[in-house]
Amino acid sequence: MTDINFSRGAAHPDSHGNAGTSPAPREMRWDIIELLFFAYRDFVGDADHELEAFGFGRAHHRVMHFVYRYPGLKVADLLDVLRITKQSLGRVLKQLLDEGYIIQKTGNNDRRQRLLYATPKGEALVAKLAGLQTDRITRALRDINPDGVAAIGQFLRAMIDRDDPDKVLEAIFGTGSKKPRE
Amino acid sequence: MTDINFSRGAAHPDSHGNAGTSPAPREMRWDIIELLFFAYRDFVGDADHELEAFGFGRAHHRVMHFVYRYPGLKVADLLDVLRITKQSLGRVLKQLLDEGYIIQKTGNNDRRQRLLYATPKGEALVAKLAGLQTDRITRALRDINPDGVAAIGQFLRAMIDRDDPDKVLEAIFGTGSKKPRE
DNA sequence: AATTTATGTCAGTCATGTTGACATATCTTG
DNA sequence: CAAGATATGTCAACATGACTGACATAAATT
Structure with a gap:
């Protein structure tokens, strides 16, 4: 086993040797910054794993997701x-069209517009991936009361x-254009 | 102005034409799934923009961040x-070492281990980026009470x-292995 | 002395993003 | 109607940041 070079309290102390000209010590939200990093990593990891089986990547997932969720979405x-860019989108969209996940x-x-719709095959893929992510979210929300859940959404x-x-x-x-009214 | 092909209520209806053999309609957390996507996109966008000025990418930011936060971190x-992979890490780490952001x-x-530390130059970069992200987080938490903030952390x-x-x-x-103690 | 571990590096590939240029069909406008 | 703007598609070249596989070195472990 490798030795532990930093233990529970070893994170960088926030107020450093702030002697003299430094631009004032800031209170950083290291906690939220790092939690977002890890939470998002594992959140998208669920889908990533499954996508491999289809020969697709994250880019395909994002396209499929929004096309499924907002039927008739235009390319623009x-x-x-x-x-x-449209060139980037073009590549993955072409694959999804060719393989019958989108029409x-x-x-x-x-008549210049191309409205996009998920096929049943595409819907199945989105549902599978959303199911994995929903499982994780449901698990994470399990012990949180309605007020807490509302706060999470607001945040x-x-x-x-x-x-x-x-x-x-x-x-x-x-x-x-209207101001957010929570 | 282009016409709106989906309005406020146009998101894909969850219970489709679920006639017959479909594997049971799931309740999906589309709300959280999409909020996470947009929130994370804009959250990392803050740093991305700033990093361009340094000729660095997200990979550099992640390395700098964790080296700063956990001084003496080993490569492993x-x-x-x-x-x-170490090949991927090697590339960005080499740049950060060469340019004096990390020692x-x-x-x-x-004596085989290389313990990593941020230089003052590196610390300044991390602080700048964390400042932007902290600003966003602070703004987002502004109207949320302590219980809500706790719920967000727990989530x-x-x-x-x-x-x-x-x-x-x-x-x-x-x-x-122990359970998280808030 | 032999093996394992920690790190570094060379070489090639892939996914996904970028710019810039240009083609086509269609809508809008003078 | 002719001219221009718009929506989309596509070719080519390139950058970043992942990947695999192979191999090298130094230091620790057995």
């Missing part, structure tokens, strides 16, 4: 949500940038 | 925490895998 909307329909009003919402919200965010909050 | 520990010291007991902790915890996780929780 997806680009806003994922914040990647495109031409827009009714605007996560407040962590999100509200300037220039994309269509999905507008759906999650209640149609942009 | 870092590999456990980040869950990447190595030979282990006292075991994030419970989201993390506790089997095979690395040394940093042992420090965050209270040395493996």
Whole structure:
């Protein structure tokens, strides 16, 4: 067994040798910063593992997820949500179309648009991955009372940038530009 | 302005056409799943933006962060925490050493070990990035009472895998196998 | 002395992001 | 209607940060 070079209390002391010109000691939320790192790592890890079996990566998951959740999403909307370039999106989207996880329909009003929909095959994949993540979330919320759960939702919402919200965010909050009213 | 193809209520209805043989409709935590996605995206986005100025990426940030926070971390520990290969770590670590953000010291007991420490330059970088993230967290927690904040911590902790915890996780929780004591 | 461990490094590959340029179909506007 | 703007797709080149596999060195352990 390797020796333990830092024990329970060995994290870097916050107030250092702050002698003289330093720009004032800040109170950092190291706890939340690190918890978010580990929590998110394990949260997406659930899906990552399963995706390997399909020969897909995280990028495919994100596309499938939002297409399933917001049927009729346009390519442009997806680009806003994922914040990647159309070339990046194009690659994974093409695979998902070719392999029958997503279908495109031409827009009714605007025939240039390609509206995206999950096929049953795609829905099954999203459901499987969301099931794993839901299991983890349900487990994590098990011993937390309704007020606590509400606080968690409020916190996560407040962590999100509200300037220039994309269509999905507008759906999650209640149609942009208004101030968040919790 | 492009037309809105899904409005506030247009998210995929959970109970589909569940006629017959489907494997039972699950209650999915779409809310938390999506909030985690957006919250984490914007949370790391703060640092990403700043890192560009240094010519560094997220990988550098993660290394710097944990080296600063847990001084004397061994290379092997870092590999456990980040869950990447030593080849991947080697690349970014080499840059951080070459550019004077991190220094190595030979282990006292075991002279094969390279114990890692942040230099003042490294500490400044970590502090800058943690400051941005702390700002966001503080803002998000502003209107949440102490019980709510406790619930958020409990939730994030419970989201993390506790089997095979690395040394940093042992420090965050209270040395493996025991239950977390808030 | 032999083996294991901790670390470093070379070489090649893959996934996913980026820019820039350009093509096509379709809608909008003067 | 002709001209321009918009939505999408695609080609090519490149960067980052993962990966595997192989191998080298120094130091500890057996």
